[in-house]
Amino acid sequence: MNDIGIDLGTTSVIVAVEGKGIILNEPSVVAVDHRYDDKVLAVGAEAFAMVGRTPSYISAERPLKDGVISNHVLTKKMIRQFVNRVYDSRMIKPRVAVCVPAAITGIESDAVVEAVVSAGARQVFLIDEPIAAALGSGIDITQPMGHMVIDLGGGTTDIAIISLGGKVQASSVPVAGNMLDEEIVKHVRQIFNLVIGLRTAEELKKQVACCPQCKFSGTMEIKGRSLVTNLPQRQMVKTEDLYEPVMKCIEQLGIAAHQVLEKTPPELSGDIYSEGVVLTGGGALLKGLPEYFSEKLKVSVQVAPDPVNCVAMGTAKSLTMGDQLETGFCDATPRAGK
Ligand SMILES: Nc1ncnc2c1ncn2[C@@H]1O[C@H](COP(=O)(O)OP(=O)(O)OP(=O)(O)O)[C@@H](O)[C@H]1O
Ligand SMILES: [Mg+2]
Secondary structure, eight states: OOOOEEEOOEEEEEEEEEEEEEEEEEOOOOEEEEGSEEEEEEETOOOOOOOTTTOOOOOEEEETTTEEEEEEHHHHHHHHHHHHHHHHTTTTEEEEEEOOOOOOOHHHHHHHHHHHHHHTOOOOEEOOOOOOOOHHOOOOOTTTTOOOEEEOOOSSSEEEETTTTTTEEEEESOOOHHHHHHHHHHHHHHOOOOEEEEEHHHHHHHOBBBOSOOOOEEEEEEEEEETTTEEEEEEEEEGGGGGGHHHHHHHHHHHHHHHHHHHOHHHHHHHHHHHHHEEGGGGGBBBTTHHHHHHHHHOOOEOOOSSSTTHHHHHHHHTTTGGGGSSEEEEOOOOOOO
């Protein structure tokens, strides 16, 4: 195993190997003990299980927030642990491609590269999320043909028009799965006088939330704390109860996608009219999303076959076709004196 692709996401870190598939998928969470100089207690699923359940001296943190690296030190420690889990140091040092958040700064990307190198990589490449998403969804982006990809993650939604191995137009907005979870928490509090946590809100989003453009209707029982009695309370929530927070978030994405299309050269617009739009990322699984974008953009919209793993698969694939990628892919290996 010489080539590894890492999707460094706000919600999860997914590692893929071309021809082999996904070899690691863990929540991007790190648990630290503040009593011992922020010693790392756990990373990934083990740390995620601690979220909201820790004593005051332990915290389970997400080092990436809203599509940016909010804690360099923890991000580095997390990357190093994950790479060490998949890389056997007896093997030849791997080449590693990392898909980083679109809004990353130079200092942040240096920290990511340093972590990957210190974990044993011999060469490190950075790739933009929409390019990786397009590759992972099976699109041949090297052809002179326009493709539109919308990657809906936890922290950001990346929208891009891609042709001839590069981005022609792109936009990244901080409206994605996490924001919808927060809006659901606020809405449930408002209409049911019930306080719920983000994990319950995420479950509601996955199981019953839907864009009004789709006919789906479901219900789910949730538990929270009543604002009236301050005691635990149960509540049935219906799909229709969540239309408001769903549309609050989704409409912003519709506007952003529309703006990208407005700036797209006419030949490429024509391609997108015939090829349609591809949705990737975990957020693409929100029910009714293809119907919403299709109505808004007047083109056909499809969810990629494996939307959650698309970016990691595309990141691994990028290592096999680096010189065909014109933009959004670069060799970031530190050189002596650089
Ligand atoms: N069935 C589903 N319905 C709606 N949303 C879903 C579903 N499954 C996962 N999600 C959401 O997808 C989001 C995570 O997607 P993804 O793994 O692509 O994010 P990420 O790559 O970690 O984030 P980013 O790209 O912003 O850094 C979460 O907000 C999660 O709640
Ligand atoms: Mg992502």
